[in-house]
Amino acid sequence: MFQGRNFLKEIDFTADELNYLIDFSIHLKDLKKRGIPHEYLKGQNICLLFEKTSTRTRSAFTVAANDLGAAPEFLGANDIQLGKKESVEDTARVLGSMFDGIEFRGFSQEMVEDLGKYAGVPVWNGLTDEWHPTQMIADYMTLKENFGELKGKKLVYCGDGRNNVANSLFITGAIIGVNVTIASPEELFPDEELVAKAQEYAKESGAKIEITSDIKSAVKDADALYTDVWVSMGEEDKFEERINLLKPYQINKELTDLIEGDYIILHCLPAFHDTETVYGKDVLDKFGISEMEITDEVFRSEQARQFDQAENRMHSIKAIMAVTNGNLFIPKA
Template structure:
C-alpha cells in the first residue's frame, strides 16, 4: 500500500488538504516521523540530490522560509528564494507564463502569497509540483506539522478533540479539514462575523461523516474548549489585516486563551499556536510559555513535515 501511495504522490500538487486522502496524509506523517528520526540520529539522507525547489514569497516569513530552505538542503537539493519584488511576476507577467518558464528550470515550486486563486493558477500551468506555503484561505503545510506534533504528544490522532479559538482564518480552515480527514473531533469558536465560510464548513462536514469525526462551529469559546485534548489559537489580525488591528482587539477580547478558559479543557490539554504570537492578546504568556505548550516542538516539525512533502512530491 505504501508503494502505491508513494506513486500517487509523485509530482502531485499540495494546494489544500481537501485534495489528499486520509491514507496519503498518514503516509506523509509517517515519512515525516522517519525523516525526523534520521536527522536526530545524524544520518545523511539525500533523495533530492540535484533537485531545485523554487520558493516564491509575496508574504514575509520566518518558519516557512527557513524550514523549506533548510529542509531541501538536508535532503541534498537546493532552495532558490524568489521574491515577487525580483520576479517579472511582480511587474505584471501572467502567472501562467511564470509557471511555464519556471517549470523548465525547477523540480518543484513553493509559493506563499495572498490569493488562493494565484496558487491554483500556478499549479494549473506548471508541469512540476506546486506547494501552497500559505494563502489567505489555507495553510496546509502548517497543519501537517500540527498533526505530526499532536501524534507525538498524544500518541494518536483519531478520537481526540481539537478546539480552535479565534479568527476563522486560513489556519482554522486547514485545521478543520485536517481534523476531519484524520478522525479528530473539531470545535471552533469565533465571533459571528469571523466564522469560516459556509462552503468550507459544509465540505468539511461531508468528510467528517465518512471518518467519524464531529465538527462543531460556535461563537462560545467555553463551549468549544469543553473537554478538549488540544487547544489551538492564532493571531487575531493576520498579515494584510493590520488596519483592522484595533477593531479586532475589541471584537476578539472574549476569545483570549487564558487559564480561566482552559479550566474547561481536559486536565492534560496541549496548547498549540502556529506562531508568531502576540502574548497578552490571543493568548496569555503563562499559557504559551507554560508546561502544556508545545509551540516550539510544533514549529520545529515544520522542517520534518515539509521534508516529507518534498520527498513525496519531488523524488524520482
C-alpha cells in the same frame, strides 16, 4: 501515489495520504535527530516564491531542501514580475523549465493553483489567504507525537474562525478523523459552504466538527487548544475591530483551568503574548492591552508545544517535498 503531484490544499488528498505524510514526517524527524542522511532530492533545484514575509516557512523549506540534497533559491516579492509584468502562466512555464519544484507563499489561492497548472513540476503551497496545508501536516504531526494517535482526539481552535489556519484545521481534521471545534464570535464564523464540506468528510471519518461562539463549553474536553494571531497579513487596519471581537476568545489561565484532562497548547506563530515586538508595543500604546490571542503565562506553560510545532514545519515540509518529487517507493498511500 504522490510522485509529480502538487500540494495546494488538503482536500486534494485522502485520509490515508494525509496520515502517511504525518507518519513519514515523524520518520524523517527521527532520521534527522540520529544524523542519518536522506537525500531524496539530490541534484534538484527548488524555487521558493515569497509574496508574503516569513520566518518558519522560509526557514523550513530552505533547511528541508538542503537536507534532501537539493539547492533552494529564494525569490521575494521584489525579485520577480509574477502577475505584474508577466502572467502567472508565463512565469510558471519559465520557472518550471529551470527548477524541479516550486514553493509559493502569497495571497491568492488562484495564483498557486495556476502555478500548479502550468509549471510542469510539483508546486507546494506555503500559505495563501484561503489555505495553509503545509502547516497542517506539522500541526497534526505535533498532536500525534503528544498523544500517540489522532483518531477521536479533540482540537479546539480559539479566535478568527474564517482565516486560512482555521479553514485548514477543520477540513484536515474532518478528513482524518480528528474532532475539531472552532470557537469564534459569530461575525468571524467560517464560510458555510466550507463547513458543509467538512461535515461531508466527517461522516466518512467519524470526526465531529463544531462551530460555536461558546468558548467555555467548547474547551472542557479538549486535547489541544490552538490559536492564531487576531489580525492576518494584509489586515493590519483591523486591529481595533479584532481586539474588541476576540478578547473573550483569548487563551488564558482562566480558560485552560476549564479543561478536565491532559492537553497541549498549539500556535502557528508569530504570537502576540507580550510587548517585545513593534506590533505588541503599538497595540499596548493604542489599545491598552499587553497580550492578545494568548497570555504570556500560558505561552510559557508546560503544556505549550508551539516551538515543537514550529520545528515540525521543517520535517513535514521535507516529507511533502520528498514524496512528491523524490521517486520514493510507497506501496500504499
